[in-house]
Amino acid sequence: MxxxxxxxxxxxxxxxxxxxxxxxxxxxxxxxxxxxxxxxxxxxxxxxxxxxxxxxxxxxxxxxxxxxxxxxxxxxxxGARLRELAEDILLNAAQYGATHGVLRHLAESTGESCNLTALSGDEVIYLDRVETTAPLRFTLAVGSRAPVHASASGKVLLAQMTPTQRRKLLSHSPLPALTPATLTDPDDLERSLEAARTQGWAIDDEEFLPGLVCIAVPIPSDRGRSNRCLAIQAPAMRLPAAEAPKLVEPLMAAAASIATIESEGSTDTDTRETQEVS
Known part of the structure; x- marks a missing residue:
């Protein structure tokens, strides 16, 4: 365009x-x-x-x-150099301070692993993560990536795009089937994205890894469209996809807390700069 x-x-x-x-x-x-x-x-x-x-x-x-x-x-x-710079900034900033504290509290209160994610090309990158203490868990490191079409965060981020933007992002290659549940038909994926856009959250029902269920919501942004998500992951035997929506409320509350923390940080910076000028 x-x-x-x-x-x-x-x-x-x-x-x-x-x-x-x-x-x-x-x-x-x-x-x-x-x-x-x-x-x-x-x-x-x-x-x-x-x-x-x-x-x-x-x-x-x-x-x-x-x-x-x-x-x-x-x-x-x-260019690639600029995108790599953006990823490095996000990775190194998101792992510390108050934002990480929100993630840790969410993991403790829900008993499941929590991720802060962002869009990177046609993938979702894990900016920060707190693992559950439960013995049965999927361990994924900060910096790990998931295909955008097969992850809850990816669906949330895709749902915020226009159809033209989605086609541009996804048209370069077929949608790979990572598990038997992965949505590989563009029409099926589009219906899933429409649901995510309407309800404000999305679920990955064993579409990325067998036995793994994930639910994600966007981090609110004053720019309207958000490029980051907050997500909870759990084994399907402990969190069936049908029960995952019960986590939407604590997820959205935590996402709002992260947005508030970042907004207050920006305000503090502006205040300091004004004071220094005056």
């Missing part, structure tokens, strides 16, 4: 900074915040910068591996 339209407010976004490096970083922020490829023309309209200046900045980001030009030569998307 092209981005040649003007911003909603009708005003170009400020691509500012005291140095050329900061201005390039501001442009990178603008591009990374989008769910679609961008063009030189669209960025010129949105930023108000001259095309020659933008072209030079895009070339620098492309040369650095932070952006990738698409096969048509007109559209740009985020």
């Amino acid at each position: 092209d981005t040649d339209s003007t911003p909603t407010a009708g005003q170009p976004r400020d691509i500012g900074g005291e140095t050329p490096t900061l201005r390039v970083f501001s442009l990178l922020e603008l591009i990374a915040a989008k769910d679609e490829f961008v063009t030189l023309q669209g960025l010129a309209v949105e930023s108000g910068l001259p095309k020659p200046t933008l072209h030079r900045m895009l070339r620098q980001l492309e040369d650095a591996g932070l952006l990738v030009r698409q096969v048509d030569g007109r559209h740009y998307g985020t």
Whole structure:
């Protein structure tokens, strides 16, 4: 999808900074915040910068591996180096502090393993995890990945996308069958995603690993669409899929707590910066 339209407010976004490096970083922020490829023309309209200046900045980001030009030569998307940087930041930030405390409390109160996850390409990556103390459990390390179509978190994240965005993400290869229960038919998956979109949560009923059931909800975001989920995993013999919805309430409460913690952290940072300026 092209981005040649003007911003909603009708005003170009400020691509500012005291140095050329900061201005390039501001442009990178603008591009990374989008769910679609961008063009030189669209960025010129949105930023108000001259095309020659933008072209030079895009070339620098492309040369650095932070952006990738698409096969048509007109559209740009985020590069592997930028995505790896984002994953490293999330992995190293999510394992500590108050957010991890919420995850630990959820695991203790439910008696099951809990995950904080995010979308990474066509996979879900485990940003943080607290294992249950029960002797029967599935052990998965932080940094583990699951296919987006075969995980509860993946379904939640896919359900927030437009049909066009989902097709773009999933059309590059067939949906692999990881277990007999994996949804490999696009129509079946679409019906499952519609249910997830309507109810606000999704279940993986032994679709990723035999004997493993998972239920996930999104972490609320002030941007609307969320890129992260909170999930509970348990052996199917202890948590049948039909009983998993009973965990939706504590999951959503914990997800809201994480969103509040992060929002308060941003407010504290803004307050400190204001105090330093004054």
